[in-house]
Amino acid sequence: EVQLVQSGAEVKKPGESLRISCKASGYSFTNSWITWVRQMPGKGLEWMARIDPSDSYTQYSRSLQGHVTFSTDKSTSSAYLQWSSLKASDTAMYYCARQVRSSSSGFDFWGQGTLVTVSS
Amino acid sequence: QSVLTQPPSASGTPGQRVTISCSGSDSNIGGNTVNWYQQLPGTAPKLLIHNNNQRPSGVPDRFSASKSGTSASLAISGLQSEDEADYYCAAWDDSLNGAVFGGGTQLTVL
Numbered sequence: 294e295v296q297l298v299q300s301g302a303e304v305k306k307p308g309e310s311l312r313i314s315c316k317a318s319g320y321s322f323t324n325s326w327i328t329w330v331r332q333m334p335g336k337g338l339e340w341m342a343r344i345d346p347s348d349s350y351t352q353y354s355r356s357l358q359g360h361v362t363f364s365t366d367k368s369t370s371s372a373y374l375q376w377s378s379l380k381a382s383d384t385a386m387y388y389c390a391r392q393v394r395s396s397s398s399g400f401d402f403w404g405q406g407t408l409v410t411v412s413s
Numbered sequence: 414q415s416v417l418t419q420p421p422s423a424s425g426t427p428g429q430r431v432t433i434s435c436s437g438s439d440s441n442i443g444g445n446t447v448n449w450y451q452q453l454p455g456t457a458p459k460l461l462i463h464n465n466n467q468r469p470s471g472v473p474d475r476f477s478a479s480k481s482g483t484s485a486s487l488a489i490s491g492l493q494s495e496d497e498a499d500y501y502c503a504a505w506d507d508s509l510n511g512a513v514f515g516g517g518t519q520l521t522v523l
Contacts, residue, residue, distance in 0.1 A: 328512070337415065338450070338501050340459060354511050361503040388457055399448030399463035399503070406457050408504075 295319040297389050301380035304410045305379050312375040313407045315389030321346040322370035326392040328376055328400055330365065333385040343392065344372060379411045417502050417515035424521040430490040433518045435502030437483050441513055447485040450477055452499045452517075461500070462487065481520060489500040489520075497522045 300314040315327065329341040344351045346365040353363075360383075364376045372389055387407050390400035418436040425431040435447065460469055462478040465485070473514035478487045485504075491497055502515040 328484040337499075338452075338503075338514045340503075340512040340514060346489070352511060355509065390458075397446040397464040399460045400450070400458075401460045401463070401469060403459070 295391065297391060297400045297402055299387075299389060299404035299407045299413065302408040302410070304412070304413055307381055307411055308327050308378050309411075310371050310375070311379055311409065313387060315372040315404050317370045317372070317391065322365075323367060325394060326363065327372040328390045328392050329372075330388045330390060330400075331385045331407075332388065341374075341387075346370075346372065349354070352382075377411075381411050381413075383409060384411045385409060415516040416509070416513035417501075417504065419502060419515035419518045421516065422519045422521065424523055426467060426523045427492055427494065429492045430488060431492060431520065432489075433487045433500050433502075433520070435485040435487070435515050437485075437504060438512075439483060440508040441483075441506040442480065442485055442502040444507055447478070447480050448503045449476075449485075449487050450501045450503065452492045452501065454498070458501065475504040479514075492522055495523050496520060 296318045298316045305311055323346045324344050328343045331339045331341050342353045342363050344363045351363050365372045389404040391402045392400050423431055446464045450458040452458040452460045464477045465480040475491045499517045499519050501517045506513045
């Protein structure tokens with residue numbers, strides 16, 4: 294059974310660093326992409342990036358402007374989203390999702406989401 | 414302002430058929446496949462339709478979708494109370510070199 298299990302909710306202060314995780318199981322981790330999606334409070338879905346776990350090649354949303362870093366660890370089948378200096382505007386629910394390597398595929402399995410709250 | 418345009422809301426009564434539109438451009442819907450997601454309140458999104466009109470295993474055939482040119486639409490027939498959710502269209506955008514979502518449509522079952 295394909296599963297993506299994300300790390301728990303976080304409450305941080307502006308300027309602090311944070312790394313959240315997404316652990317995959319039930320399939321070959323390097324055979325599919327991992328996508329990250331942001332959902333700000335009361336808002337819609339926003340694509341952040343897609344990372345290829347086989348070589349860590351990442352395609353970013355231009356709106357991120359280098360504010361976050363994406364990575365994977367093949368040894369633990371995990372994907373990570375990291376901030377070095379959080380802002381209040383980073384407050385959101387973050388989802389990871391799997392995408393089979395195909396131009397016509399969708400995000401077929403999703404993590405449960407990690408709620409990040411940034412507040413002084 | 415989302416790259417793909419959806420109506421913010423839609424509604425119908427049980428048993429009715431409702432449609433949700435999604436409008437884009439040549440760089441996204443016009444040149445790539447469209448996927449649809451359902452997000453029930455307080456839960457993660459779920460893939461509802463992929464490759465323009467294909468239903469993943471387990472998705473009822475009450476849900477159907479189509480694409481024409483730079484627009485797409487999702488249809489839900491035999492509306493049920495459990496269909497009350499937010500629905501999002503998405504596609505790859507060749508100009509942005511990234512995926513784009515519609516703003517979402519909140520479906521209310523009256």
